[in-house]
Amino acid sequence: MEDKRLFDLIDQEKKRQSEGIELIASENYASDEVMAAAGSILTNKYAEGLPGKRYYGGCSVVDEIEDLCRERLKQLFDASWVNVQPHSGAQANAAVMLAILNPGDKILGFDLAHGGHLTHGSPVNYSGKIYKPFFYGVNKDDGYIDYKSLEETARKENPKLIICGASSYSRDWDYKFIREVADSIGALVLADIAHPSGLISRGLLNDPLDYCHIITSTTHKTLRGPRGGIIMMRNDFENPFGIKTPKGTTRLMSSLLDSGVFPGTQGGPLEHIIGAKAVAFQEALSDKYLTYVVQVKKNANIMAKEFMMRGYDIISGGTDNHLMLIDLRNKNITGKEAEENLGKADITINKNMVPFDSESPFVTSGMRIGTAAITTRGMLEDDMIKIVGFIDRVINDEKEIDQVRKEINAWASKFPLHK
Numbered sequence: 001m002e003d004k005r006l007f008d009l010i011d012q013e014k015k016r017q018s019e020g021i022e023l024i025a026s027e028n029y030a031s032d033e034v035m036a037a038a039g040s041i042l043t044n045k046y047a048e049g050l051p052g053k054r055y056y057g058g059c060s061v062v063d064e065i066e067d068l069c070r071e072r073l074k075q076l077f078d079a080s081w082v083n084v085q086p087h088s089g090a091q092a093n094a095a096v097m098l099a100i101l102n103p104g105d106k107i108l109g110f111d112l113a114h115g116g117h118l119t120h121g122s123p124v125n126y127s128g129k130i131y132k133p134f135f136y137g138v139n140k141d142d143g144y145i146d147y148k149s150l151e152e153t154a155r156k157e158n159p160k161l162i163i164c165g166a167s168s169y170s171r172d173w174d175y176k177f178i179r180e181v182a183d184s185i186g187a188l189v190l191a192d193i194a195h196p197s198g199l200i201s202r203g204l205l206n207d208p209l210d211y212c213h214i215i216t217s218t219t220h221k222t223l224r225g226p227r228g229g230i231i232m233m234r235n236d237f238e239n240p241f242g243i244k245t246p247k248g249t250t251r252l253m254s255s256l257l258d259s260g261v262f263p264g265t266q267g268g269p270l271e272h273i274i275g276a277k278a279v280a281f282q283e284a285l286s287d288k289y290l291t292y293v294v295q296v297k298k299n300a301n302i303m304a305k306e307f308m309m310r311g312y313d314i315i316s317g318g319t320d321n322h323l324m325l326i327d328l329r330n331k332n333i334t335g336k337e338a339e340e341n342l343g344k345a346d347i348t349i350n351k352n353m354v355p356f357d358s359e360s361p362f363v364t365s366g367m368r369i370g371t372a373a374i375t376t377r378g379m380l381e382d383d384m385i386k387i388v389g390f391i392d393r394v395i396n397d398e399k400e401i402d403q404v405r406k407e408i409n410a411w412a413s414k415f416p417l418h419k
């Protein structure tokens with residue numbers, strides 16, 4: 001290796017990933033095949049445009065690759081139209097909003113401070129700067145989405161777009177209700193399923209494609225592919241906000257969304273990543289992946305129960321998916337301290353705001369934990385109970401950190417990465 005410095009650093013990161021316990025809910029371990037495609041010579045190719053309609057020559061092979069990727073994704077979610085080019089989840093959302101909204105249009109999203117995502121209207125993000133954001137949150141008493149306030153705000157403000165989906169919400173969504181609200185005010189619904197998309201793809205959660213006009217997702221969270229984004233629809237339709245042609249028609253949403261990605265918000269697609277997405281979607285269609293996502297959900301459920309048995313306060317009292325949000329205020333430790341102490345014991349979690357948090361986003365009162373990555377390593381129910389035990393020791397007593405780290409390093413080596 002010429003660049004020893006860089007490849008030594010990659011080796012260090014490999015060691016970190018294999019010796020510790022990875023509980024960041026948005027992370028996973030992609031397969032060797034996914035990584036082989038992502039690290040392939042496809043990175044050399046420019047292919048602006050779509051298969052069959054490119055602005056560059058030499059695209060016959062990448063056309064086949066992108067078509068294969070699109071067909072597999074359609075099959076996985078029973079979608080009729082997809083775009084696999086967004087570079088990330090945030091880029092997918094940007095492309096959708098650019099395609100259907102004008103600057104200054106109103107949007108209604110799930111509050112970031114209650115578990116939403118930056119791209120759903122946060123003032124520090126393009127979505128909150130270019131569009132006019134309104135928010136709904138969770139109920140203070142039970143931690144579930146406050147559908148009543150969603151409906152009230154929708155009727156009062158008349159947003160053009162209602163966004164559902166979250167980064168740290170452990171419950172399923174009532175897509176049917178949200179669609180009814182949207183229909184009553186003539187709005188569109190975007191479901192951003194970045195987190196639970198893997199579970200949704202195999203029928204373990206409600207299907208947003210039944211009710212939501214447009215779906216976006218990442219490909220690297222529960223879907224276990226390369227870092228990236230996707231956009232999908234089950235049924236194409238005419239843009240309700242568009243200018244009518246003399247024939248009385250408007251542009252189809254599929255064509256608007258394609259141009260929202262390119263040329264709207266991106267240049268050349270990452271064909272190496274699209275190749276890796278194709279591998280991941282094929283994996284996600286397998287029986288092995290179904291067994292995996294079923295176990296992800298089981299593991300999260302057992303883990304949440306074990307935390308609650310040890311006196312931890314899980315927001316909404318449990319989980320329907322792969323993650324949980326824990327309010328640490330009764331443990332007299334902030335999210336920041338918990339993240340730091342657990343990190344020293346080689347347990348990686350992230351601090352997270354809890355709904356109605358009194359701490360700043362940098363400190364926070366909570367932590368978010370997910371089971372997607374550890375389940376990929378082959379960990380089962382008994383292992384979840386063990387992990388909660390490790391976490392509890394560190395949270396209760398800093399002096400345990402060194403001993404816990406030693407035990408974890410020895411134990412994690414029994415679950416090799418990339419077999």
Ligand SMILES: *Cc1c(COP(=O)(O)O)cnc(C)c1O
Pocket residue numbers: 026087088089090091116117119165166167192193194195218228229
């Ligand atoms: C992770 C996430 C995103 C952003 O994905 P990136 O690939 O990091 O840009 C968007 N929306 C939600 C709900 C997410 O959880």
